[in-house]
Amino acid sequence: METxxxxxELPNLPRLSWLVRRCEEYKEEYGDCRSIKSQFHQYFIHGETQDCKQWQTDYVQCMKYRDTKDLEALISVIESEKERRRQRLQGHYANDVxxxxxxxxxxxxxxxxxxxxxDEELSFLSRKTKDQQEGKDDTSGSMCTIS
Known part of the structure; x- marks a missing residue:
């Protein structure tokens, strides 16, 4: 993944700066989030469409960092990525099963x-492996390929 x-420059920047994606990716995510297909999917899954403004905000802040090296803009994008990661892993951390x-x-x-x-000895893969090791592998015949 490109950053x-x-x-x-990572040693001289705030911790977790490597989380920041390429600026174009935030713009693409915003476009994807706003597409009819995505909005239909969001409505189907969540019962409502999702707010896509954070993707746009991240794009603007990322471009600001790219153009002016503004550390506050970079920190804003890092915080957004941390929140995105927290939401994505919420189910994992909440799992008490x-x-x-x-x-x-x-x-x-x-x-x-x-x-x-x-069962392993009788498997197709095991038999083919044994045939290959014994030199009985016959691949000269016709082979059926479904494409």
């Missing part, structure tokens, strides 16, 4: 149960 802020863990289970790589090993 508006060059990588070599699964217990989050810090490391994989100790037996994560134990052998499969016998019935799964048997």
């Amino acid at each position: 508006e802020v060059p990588v070599e 699964w217990e989050k863990r810090d490391s994989p289970p100790e037996d994560w790589n134990k052998p499969l149960p016998d019935y799964l090993q048997k």
